[in-house]
Amino acid sequence: MSEAKRQDERVRTRNPLQAALSRPSAGAIIATIIAFLVFTWPLWECVGDAQACTANGFLTPRGISNWLEVAAQVGILAAAVTLLMIGGEFDLSVGSMIGAAGMVLALSIAEFGLDPWMAALVAFGFALVIGALNGWLVTRTGLPSFIVTLGMLFLLRGATIGITRLLTDRTQVGGLREFTDGDMFVQFFAGDLIIGDFSISASVFWWVLVTVVAWWVLTRTTFGNWIFGTGGNATAARNVGVPVRGVKISLFMATAASAALLACIQVFTVASADVLRGEQKELEAIAASVIGGTLLTGGYGSPIGAFFGALMLGMTKVGIPLASIPAEWYFAVLGIVLLVGVLLSNWVRRRGTGVRS
Amino acid sequence: MTTATNPVAESATSSDVPLIEARSLTKYFGNVIAIQDISLEVRAGEVVCLLGDNGAGKSTLIKTLSGVHPPDSGEIVLSGESVHLASPRDALHRGIATVYQDLAMCPLMSVSRNFFLGNEPTKGWGPFKRFDNEAADRIALEEMHRMGIDLRNTSQAVGTLSGGERQSVAIARAVHFGAKVVILDEPTSALGVKEAAIVLRYIVAAQARGLGVILITHNVNHAYPVGERFVILDRGQQIGTFEKEELPREELLKLMGGGAELDKLSHELEEYAAEVEQKGLGNSDVGTPVS
Numbered sequence: 001m002s003e004a005k006r007q008d009e010r011v012r013t014r015n016p017l018q019a020a021l022s023r024p025s026a027g028a029i030i031a032t033i034i035a036f037l038v039f040t041w042p043l044w045e046c047v048g049d050a051q052a053c054t055a056n057g058f059l060t061p062r063g064i065s066n067w068l069e070v071a072a073q074v075g076i077l078a079a080a081v082t083l084l085m086i087g088g089e090f091d092l093s094v095g096s097m098i099g100a101a102g103m104v105l106a107l108s109i110a111e112f113g114l115d116p117w118m119a120a121l122v123a124f125g126f127a128l129v130i131g132a133l134n135g136w137l138v139t140r141t142g143l144p145s146f147i148v149t150l151g152m153l154f155l156l157r158g159a160t161i162g163i164t165r166l167l168t169d170r171t172q173v174g175g176l177r178e179f180t181d182g183d184m185f186v187q188f189f190a191g192d193l194i195i196g197d198f199s200i201s202a203s204v205f206w207w208v209l210v211t212v213v214a215w216w217v218l219t220r221t222t223f224g225n226w227i228f229g230t231g232g233n234a235t236a237a238r239n240v241g242v243p244v245r246g247v248k249i250s251l252f253m254a255t256a257a258s259a260a261l262l263a264c265i266q267v268f269t270v271a272s273a274d275v276l277r278g279e280q281k282e283l284e285a286i287a288a289s290v291i292g293g294t295l296l297t298g299g300y301g302s303p304i305g306a307f308f309g310a311l312m313l314g315m316t317k318v319g320i321p322l323a324s325i326p327a328e329w330y331f332a333v334l335g336i337v338l339l340v341g342v343l344l345s346n347w348v349r350r351r352g353t354g355v356r357s
Numbered sequence: 358m359t360t361a362t363n364p365v366a367e368s369a370t371s372s373d374v375p376l377i378e379a380r381s382l383t384k385y386f387g388n389v390i391a392i393q394d395i396s397l398e399v400r401a402g403e404v405v406c407l408l409g410d411n412g413a414g415k416s417t418l419i420k421t422l423s424g425v426h427p428p429d430s431g432e433i434v435l436s437g438e439s440v441h442l443a444s445p446r447d448a449l450h451r452g453i454a455t456v457y458q459d460l461a462m463c464p465l466m467s468v469s470r471n472f473f474l475g476n477e478p479t480k481g482w483g484p485f486k487r488f489d490n491e492a493a494d495r496i497a498l499e500e501m502h503r504m505g506i507d508l509r510n511t512s513q514a515v516g517t518l519s520g521g522e523r524q525s526v527a528i529a530r531a532v533h534f535g536a537k538v539v540i541l542d543e544p545t546s547a548l549g550v551k552e553a554a555i556v557l558r559y560i561v562a563a564q565a566r567g568l569g570v571i572l573i574t575h576n577v578n579h580a581y582p583v584g585e586r587f588v589i590l591d592r593g594q595q596i597g598t599f600e601k602e603e604l605p606r607e608e609l610l611k612l613m614g615g616g617a618e619l620d621k622l623s624h625e626l627e628e629y630a631a632e633v634e635q636k637g638l639g640n641s642d643v644g645t646p647v648s
Binding site for chain 2: 216219220221222224225226228229232233236237239240241242295299300
């Protein structure tokens with residue numbers, strides 16, 4: 001069969017570079033390399049002089065662990081958000097979900113005396129129910145998911161603050177250390193792996209794991225094909241028997257679960273929960289997905305791209321203050337990167353897939 | 358889902374019992390009579406054309422036949438057995454595949470992913486059960502070749518295909534998944550002359566493989582070369598059913614009413630274009646370039 005393919009004179013052989021550029025993740029990988037070069041730029045002259053290389057801290061073991069961890073926090077969300085966006089929907093409520101699930105976790109431990117693993121189970125259960133509710137509302141009402149989850153964003157944040165105040169009179173729950181210290185289960189979320197000078201936090205491993213799972217599901221399973229179909233053309237998918245509603249509801253549950261995972265990591269790491277945790281994380285996750293080549297209109301995207309999108313955001317967030325640029329410029333830079341990233345991946349997609357409009 | 362499906366071939370010879378038969382189908386929408394008392398039958402290896410102007414009831418009829426609307430009266434008989442079609446999915450399982458004009462494909466997905474959407478081939482088991490990419494590519498390419506569709510590469514996005522090629526992917530998919538009757542909803546209406554000819558060729562190929570084909574169109578020029586029987590609808594009523602022998606093309610054009618006028622217009626335009634070309638009056642942005 002490949003013989004026949006090769007002989008077909010209508011198939012242009014593309015050079016490997018062009019073929020690589022046709023992947024949705026190409027733009028994000030390029031952006032990541034550019035970000036890396038930009039933030040290590042002051043260090044280039046130091047080749048051979050180890051002391052100078054670590055001058056601004058970006059390439060020190062600590063610096064690397066630092067931006068990896070920041071990237072991981074966005075990346076865990078972005079992997080799930082990417083699948084949802086490929087499935088043609090949005091979830092703005094993940095940011096509030098981080099605060100809400102974290103508070104459910106902390107309150108379950110501190111107020112209700114549950115074991116950490118049981119509390120984590122409750123937090124995940126809570127997130128899955130809210131995720132399913134999001135999905136149910138979107139598929140039932142036919143309202144844009146942007147609106148439904150925007151409502152859920154406010155509702156969750158408000159309810160989290162209100163209920164926490166009612167129960168504890170405060171907006172933070174701290175002092176979890178006495179419940180979680182020495183707990184093996186907690187180490188899965190809060191532990192660090194020490195390799196030489198590097199101390200890699202558990203979140204980085206979760207990030208890689210979630211990305212690999214998302215990639216596997218999307219490209220190697222039947223469900224992945226349904227996700228593409230649901231986002232690419234819901235009517236066509238329904239006509240050939242894809243359970244479009246079920247796919248969407250599962251994806252909303254997945255994004256909520258990713259928020260709960262991040263909440264567990266945060267709460268166990270700092271041993272406290274704050275009702276305001278996760279603010280704007282939903283937008284960063286969407287930004288990482290979009291930089292990673294995922295289309296807002298659905299049907300196209302890549303968890304690998306989202307991985308690099310998140311990595312780039314992490315580098316930028318940590319690199320800016322290290323490069324002596326005031327940290328408040330992060331969002332301005334993020335905005336520029338987002339716009340350039342989208343333009344780049346749009347261009348790449350048009351060149352790469354050759355899809356006629 | 359099994360991948361080797363071709364139950365069609367053996368039934369091709371026993372063409373006495375119609376594969377699908379509509380008996381006095383009637384469908385109302387509120388007080389609107391969408392179709393009334395429509396009957397038709399399709400045998401294996403037959404192409405039946407459903408002709409009529411906009412609003413004639415063609416869409417309602419095919420939606421009834423494909424399980425979207427239950428009929429208010431009348432019955433649908435498949436291979437001699439009266440059935441109730443619960444849903445499009447149900448109709449599909451019973452071998453009635455409908456290819457809609459533009460609702461069939463996801464443009465950014467590859468040809469083989471589109472081909473197997475909803476019926477993915479898998480390998481492995483348990484948590485390692487996965488979408489079999491190689492099998493999908495191979496089967497899609499084979500199936501397309503069997504239909505005489507010379508596809509370039511099944512990993513390319515469907516959006517890169519022309520309109521006619523997209524239609525043919527949808528037809529090949531329907532055939533592969535065991536369709537005995539393929540209903541084509543205006544497959545040629547959005548296509549250029551050459552593209553339409555390609556699709557018509559695939560229809561003949563499907564017919565040769567022993568399928569029953571219902572072709573919906575309002576273009577007599579497309580219907581006449583491939584059709585063996587013509588069912589003409591107007592304002593929800595069945596004007597008549599004609600065998601090709603008893604109905605010269607001109608007669609069919611007359612029966613079509615509005616269609617005839619359009620056709621006349623298209624001939625006039627063709628003549629005009631030829632005239633322009635002949636006299637060399639064509640300015641550069643009209644008509645085809647002359648070498």
